[in-house]
Every structure is written in structure tokens, then in C-alpha cells.
């Protein structure tokens with residue numbers, strides 16, 4: 001059915017019934033007219049989008065993109081698109097809203113292939129990456145670190161690789177590594193894979209508590225603190241400037257390295273707050289990637305290091321992957337130097353704010369933490385729910401979320417929180433549908449389910 005609708009759209013565009021810029025009916029309007037579900041229309045519009053016939057734009061709906069000159073062949077796969085209301089809706093992975101991405105990245109790929117400096121992306125790259133790619137990285141980092149120099153940039157294959165590289169290069173097996181008590185599971189897996197002793201520091205609404213950190217440092221000697229100070233994963237906490245300065249002062253006093261994971265820095269509410277690493281630049285490594293701001297498939301990340309730690313990091317990149325692919329680094333560089341990065345960040349922030357408004361409306365009366373531009377929210381379930389129990393039942397009801405237990409740096413203890421990601425549903429309708437399902441589940445009594 002959805003393919004027939006997409007085919008009908010293609011015919012109308014080719015025959016001139018529909019013209020460039022024409023706005024298509026909303027999912028609900030067309031679903032009512034054709035007597036099908038909004039999920040079917042959503043699939044049809046996605047298929048038309050995939051064929052480059054239509055384009056979705058924040059606040060404008062779906063509109064005709066061209067006269068069909070760029071039409072791609074019909075999809076011959078019946079693979080589920082995570083769109084229909086009978087499919088699983090995935091609110092478990094933090095990723096950017098992707099509807100407009102294909103359009104922009106298709107253009108960037110063509111631009112890259114035509115550019116005169118394309119040849120440099122086809123060869124081995126020197127330590128740290130090709131200087132031009134590192135300079136583009138420095139340009140991206142200057143949003144957070146205005147004085148960033150390309151010589152201190154190390155290209156990685158995404159932020160997860162950056163975490164692995166920095167922790168393995170700058171600490172030793174058996175070392176004590178600190179993180180937030182609730183933290184991104186990728187930090188937990190890297191620390192344990194490398195046989196570091198991982199300890200979670202208690203947190204409040206701003207992130208880790210300086211007093212708790214100090215108390216631990218008086219008893220033991222940490223080698224590194226890994227910290228996500230902006231839109232923390234999973235609590236969405238943003239650390240104030242004063243707290244950042246306190247943590248940095250403790251790093252100086254007790255001589256440990258800060259690994260400042262700022263992958264969500266572009267979602268800050270107050271961009272004048274400096275990254276944590278800027279408060280102790282000589283003992284901090286700044287870490288980010290383009291996965292959340294541009295697209296996860298790029299696998300391009302950047303470490304920004306004080307000169308004295310640089311060779312340990314570049315050498316660990318060599319040991320781990322020889323070099324991140326210069327081809328994707330070239331594409332990332334084109335996106336950055338042509339200013340497409342700012343446009344995509346604007347699209348993501350607008351989309352996140354709109355989705356936050358939907359979540360606030362549906363979850364009014366529930367207890368949750370988030371930020372105006374955060375991709376995710378951290379929801380506390382009422383008694384007597386447990387996080388694991390809720391996650392299982394949400395899945396049985398067609399919605400994937402992550403249980404709070406997955407984020408506990410140290411295992412054990414009670415958990416009644418779940419992390420919900422707002423950006424993966426392809427439309428606001430789909431998001432509403434998923435959140436409404438979750439809200440009605442939360443309102444029910446878990447003891448009724450068997």
C-alpha cells in the first residue's frame with residue numbers, strides 16, 4: 001500500500017499535477033482520505049523521501065522537492081522502516097533526527113567527489129590525521145574552544161574510539177578511573193575492557209559532586225576522571241561554570257587527568273559556559289565527535305590534547321586502527337569548511353526543542369529531567385515500578401527504551417529511572433504515539449501484568 005502511494009506521488013510529480021514546493025497533506029489528513037493508518041502514509045512519505053521526490057522540513061511539513069529528475073528506483077526491500085504503528089519504535093539510541101540528512105549529505109558527497117583536494121583522502125594519512133582534516137576539526141572545536149590549534153587535534157573514528165584511545169594511552173591496567181555514578185555505558189565497557197578500576201562519583205542536578213570527589217581523592221589516587229559536563233548521558237545534567245572550576249581545581253590538587261567528553265556540547269543552553277577542559281587545559285583531553293551533531297555513520301571524532309600528551313594519543317590511534325578513514329575525515333572536513341555543520345546543528349536544535357515541547361506536554365505531572373535542546377530525557381518512574389520491569393513491558397508494547405540500571409557505573413542498588421530518546425522517531429506524530437503509549441503504561445499498575 002505504501003509503495004503504491006509513493007508511486008502515485010511520483011506519477012503526479014512527473015506529470016506536473018504536483019509541482020516543486022507544493023505542500024503535501026499531513027499524515028492524518030491523507031490517512032483519513034485514503035482510509036489507511038497514518039503509519040502507512042508515514043511509510044509512503046519516507047519512501048518518496050528516499051526517492052528524492054519530497055522533503056520534510058521542520059515546521060513546514062512535507063513538500064515536493066523536484067520534478068522527479070533525481071528519482072531513485074523503488075525500494076525492493078520490504079524491511080521494516082521503524083515507522084508503522086505496529087513496528088517497534090526505538091527510543092533507545094541517542095542519534096540526530098535524520099529526515100533531512102540524506103538530502104544534505106548527498107550534496108556533500110557529490111561536492112567531495114568533485115573537489116580538487118579529493119586525492120588527499122585516498123592515501124595513508126600522517127600521525128593525528130591529515131593537517132587539512134585536523135584544521136577542519138579545529139574549526140569545529142572552536143565553537144567550544146575558541147583558540148583551538150590544528151596541531152593539537154587528533155582525528156579518531158568517533159567518540160567511542162576517542163574514549164578507548166585516551167583511556168588506554170593515558171592510564172594503566174589497574175589504575176583507578178572515575179566517572180559519574182550514572183554514566184554512558186560506553187565508558188563502563190571501555191574501562192572494564194582495559195581492566196581499569198572504575199568508580200562512580202555521586203551526583204546532583206549539575207553532575208558530579210565536588211565534595212564527594214574530594215573525599216575519594218583523600219583516600220585513593222585516581223589517574224583519570226571521565227566527565228560529560230553538558231547534557232550528560234543519561235541524566236541530561238548541565239554543570240555550571242562554578243562547578244566546572246571546582247572539579248578542575250581538584251584535578252590540579254590531586255594530579256589526575258580529565259577526559260572531557262563534550263559530545264553534546266552543541267546542545268548547550270548557555271554557550272558562554274566553557275567546556276570543563278578549558279578550566280584545566282594542561283591536564284585535560286577534550287573529546288567529541290560528529291555523530292550526534294551531523295550523523296553517526298561518519299565515524300569522525302576529535303581529541304584535543306595539551307602538546308605534552310599528544311604523541312601518546314596519536315600513537316594509540318596508530319596501534320588501534322592505523323588511522324581513521326581519511327575518506328570520511330575528508331567528507332567531515334567538507335561539511336565543516338562549507339558551513340553545512342552550522343546549518344545541520346540549527347536543524348537539530350530546532351527539532352530537539354520541538355520534541356521537548358511534545359514530551360513536556362505528554363509527561364506533564366511525571367518526574368523527569370531534561371534540557372531545552374537535549375535529545376533525551378531521564379524519567380523517574382512512580383512506585384512500585386522498577387526500571388527493568390518497565391523496560392520489558394514497554395518493549396512488549398512496541399517501544400524500546402533503556403533501563404536506568406544500564407547506566408550505573410557500579411552495579412547494584414535500586415533503579416526506577418529510564419532514558420527516553422526523542423529524536424529517532426521519524427515524525428512528531430510517531431513520537432507522540434510512542435510517548436503516549438509509555439505514559440499510559442506508567443499510569444498503570446505493574447502488579448497487574450503477568
Ligand SMILES: Cc1ncc(COP(=O)(O)O)c(C=O)c1O
Pocket residue numbers: 094157158159160161184186228233261263288289290291292296301
Ligand atoms: C557521552 C557519550 N560519549 C561517547 C559516545 C559515542 O559516540 P560515537 O558514536 O561518536 O562513538 C556516546 C554515544 O551515545 C555518548 O553518549
